[in-house]
Amino acid sequence: MLRVAIPNKGGLAPAAAAMLREAGYRQRTDDKDLTCLDAANDVEFFYLRPRDIATYVGSGDLDLGVTGRDLLVDSGAAAEEVLTLGFGPSTFRFAAPPGRARTIADLAGARVATAYPGVVSKFFADQGIDATVVRLDGAVENAVGLGVADAIADVVDTGTTLRRAGLELVGEPVLRSEAVLIRRADAPANGPVTQIVRRLQGVLVARRYVMLAYDVRADLLEEASKLTPGIESPTISPLHREGWVAVQAMVARADVHRVMDDLYEIGARAILVNDILACRL
Numbered sequence: 001m002l003r004v005a006i007p008n009k010g011g012l013a014p015a016a017a018a019m020l021r022e023a024g025y026r027q028r029t030d031d032k033d034l035t036c037l038d039a040a041n042d043v044e045f046f047y048l049r050p051r052d053i054a055t056y057v058g059s060g061d062l063d064l065g066v067t068g069r070d071l072l073v074d075s076g077a078a079a080e081e082v083l084t085l086g087f088g089p090s091t092f093r094f095a096a097p098p099g100r101a102r103t104i105a106d107l108a109g110a111r112v113a114t115a116y117p118g119v120v121s122k123f124f125a126d127q128g129i130d131a132t133v134v135r136l137d138g139a140v141e142n143a144v145g146l147g148v149a150d151a152i153a154d155v156v157d158t159g160t161t162l163r164r165a166g167l168e169l170v171g172e173p174v175l176r177s178e179a180v181l182i183r184r185a186d187a188p189a190n191g192p193v194t195q196i197v198r199r200l201q202g203v204l205v206a207r208r209y210v211m212l213a214y215d216v217r218a219d220l221l222e223e224a225s226k227l228t229p230g231i232e233s234p235t236i237s238p239l240h241r242e243g244w245v246a247v248q249a250m251v252a253r254a255d256v257h258r259v260m261d262d263l264y265e266i267g268a269r270a271i272l273v274n275d276i277l278a279c280r281l
């Protein structure tokens with residue numbers, strides 16, 4: 001039985017459960033449940049704080065986990081990324097009152113408040129910057145105003161929280177994070193892990209691509225195929241109408257309207273877009 005850790009609450013929790021459902025796994029229906037057994041797929045899910053997930057996976061007590069890259073780095077656990085999951089994007093950045101620091105090196109000697117002491121200490125050590133890390137649980141943007149720290153290091157999404165605290169970004173992002181599937185660093189590959197990875201990859205592809213179908217005159221096929229090369233190659237089927245063919249190809253969802261316009265321009269007709277529910281490439 002594969003044992004998988006899933007965020008129990010916070011920003012990553014609903015997206016992680018939705019992705020696993022799309023991949024065909026059973027998920028809890030009551031958010032007070034701590035575990036959920038999916039007997040049909042031989043997997044048990046454990047709902048844990050995202051911050052703790054790398055610890056359980058790194059120790060080998062659970063086989064896989066979904067957490068944020070920043071939380072994985074912060075934990076220092078012996079776990080590694082298997083797959084990036086395409087949700088929960090964020091940057092991890094330094095910020096300080098205006099005029100306090102132009103670059104991150106200017107933070108030498110400063111007290112830096114953060115809920116991610118592992119990320120910040122490692123960054124300072126790697127950069128040879130001597131600064132004091134003040135560990136807080138959250139709402140770290142308040143720490144400067146209250147005099148506990150001179151600067152902060154935190155997750156920044158829209159930057160609204162920083163602005164409200166009168167802080168400005170310092171330097172480039174320390175880390176770009178998103179949700180990741182993790183496993184113990186030296187764990188041997190096995191069938192059940194490969195299966196869940198393949199299913200999640202299928203969800204990622206199904207979300208990123210649509211299936212485009214259209215009819216085009218056979219003499220325009222080469223030109224049309226350049227617009228819709230598909231993943232391997234487009235599928236071409238004969239049409240009853242002499243000199244015409246039907247084409248099917250996967251197209252990136254983000255590009256589909258531009259591609260449809262271009263296809264119409266060259267003479268393609270009956271251009272249809274379908275969602276992909278699931279796939280194995």
Ligand SMILES: Nc1ncnc2c1ncn2[C@@H]1O[C@H](COP(=O)(O)OP(=O)(O)OP(=O)(O)O)[C@@H](O)[C@H]1O
Binds near residue numbers: 010158
């Ligand atoms: N706007 C955001 N604020 C906080 N974390 C975010 C944001 N966007 C993405 N994340 C990611 O979510 C993970 C943190 O999740 P976590 O559940 O610990 O915090 P949270 O969603 O802020 O909940 P809480 O503050 O209640 O603990 C990190 O990997 C972080 O990069």
Ligand SMILES: O=P(O)(O)OC[C@H]1O[C@H](OP(=O)(O)OP(=O)(O)O)[C@H](O)[C@@H]1O
Binds near residue numbers: 137140156161
């Ligand atoms: O750039 P923004 O869009 O403002 O988002 C970033 C803020 O959101 C998170 O805080 P959260 O609400 O999770 O509170 P916390 O600090 O107590 O975790 C994070 O810690 C930042 O404070």
Ligand SMILES: [Mg+2]
Binds near residue numbers: 138
């Ligand atoms: Mg938070």
